Amino acid sequence: MKKIVVLLSGRGSNMAAIAAALREERWPASIACVIADRPQAQGLARAAQAGLATAVVERSAFARRDDFERALAETIDAHRPDAVVLAGFMRVLGAAFVERYHGRLLNIHPSLLPAFPGLDTHRRALQGGVAVHGATVHYVGAEVDAGPIIAQAAVPVMPEDDEDALAARVLASEHRLYPMALRWHLDGRLRLQGTRVTLADPRPGEARWLWNDAR
Ligand code: GRF
Numbered sequence: 001m002k003k004i005v006v007l008l009s010g011r012g013s014n015m016a017a018i019a020a021a022l023r024e025e026r027w028p029a030s031i032a033c034v035i036a037d038r039p040q041a042q043g044l045a046r047a048a049q050a051g052l053a054t055a056v057v058e059r060s061a062f063a064r065r066d067d068f069e070r071a072l073a074e075t076i077d078a079h080r081p082d083a084v085v086l087a088g089f090m091r092v093l094g095a096a097f098v099e100r101y102h103g104r105l106l107n108i109h110p111s112l113l114p115a116f117p118g119l120d121t122h123r124r125a126l127q128g129g130v131a132v133h134g135a136t137v138h139y140v141g142a143e144v145d146a147g148p149i150i151a152q153a154a155v156p157v158m159p160e161d162d163e164d165a166l167a168a169r170v171l172a173s174e175h176r177l178y179p180m181a182l183r184w185h186l187d188g189r190l191r192l193q194g195t196r197v198t199l200a201d202p203r204p205g206e207a208r209w210l211w212n213d214a215r
Contacts, residue, residue, distance in 0.1 A: 002029035002186045005081040007072075007089040008036055012043020013171065014087035014108055014178050019050050021179035029186050032079035035072070037091055059091065069097040076101075083185055086140065087178070098140055103192055105140040106185060108178050110170050112136060112152055117145035122167045125157065133157050133166060135174045137181035139192060148197045150190060153177040153210040173212045180210070 141147030
């Protein structure tokens with residue numbers, strides 16, 4: 001059985017999508033723990049309701065980021081995870097932490113990276129007038145919202161879209177994308193070479209991209 005640790009700060013809908021895929025598709029894997037950096041994170045309650053173990057490593061309990069990250073790593077390492085999944089974890093992680101989990105630290109970002117790293121991606125996509133927007137699952141690298149791309153989901157930007165409508169369309173695609181990418185990682189099907197990832201032995205219909213035509 002492969003083990004997953006999920007880190008989150010907020011709502012936890014990606015965590016819930018991964019938990020649902022694990023259950024419904026009977027993955028040979030389990031979520032060992034859902035860890036939040038703040039006790040109020042809605043995702044914690046959601047995880048507990050789903051019967052998952054939870055923990056809080058509160059950022060505000062530590063003066064220095066290094067100390068917070070050391071405590072976080074201790075909590076993670078107790079579970080010996082095969083994948084550490086950032087799912088709306090709103091912290092910039094230091095180089096030592098990223099290095100420790102090299103090749104097993106995954107993140108989802110709500111844009112087609114390298115476009116729109118950082119916050120407010122949907123507003124910026126609308127302002128930028130792009131026709132296609134989406135989400136990216138990547139291995140975490142030294143830079144924020146960067147690192148080898150595992151898979152991307154593209155969605156159209158519709159003329160009538162506001163930020164909320166576009167965010168909802170992207171989020172729905174995230175809920176398909178993250179379980180797909182994580183499963184590949186756990187099954188040992190991803191080859192990481194430098195900045196590039198390849199999927200070994202793609203099955204018919206399998207690709208590192210998803211297209212969600214919302215029309
Ligand atoms: C998602 O949009 C994800 O791409 C970003 O943070 C948001 C988390 O949402 N990193 P949720 O907590 O999974 O609902």
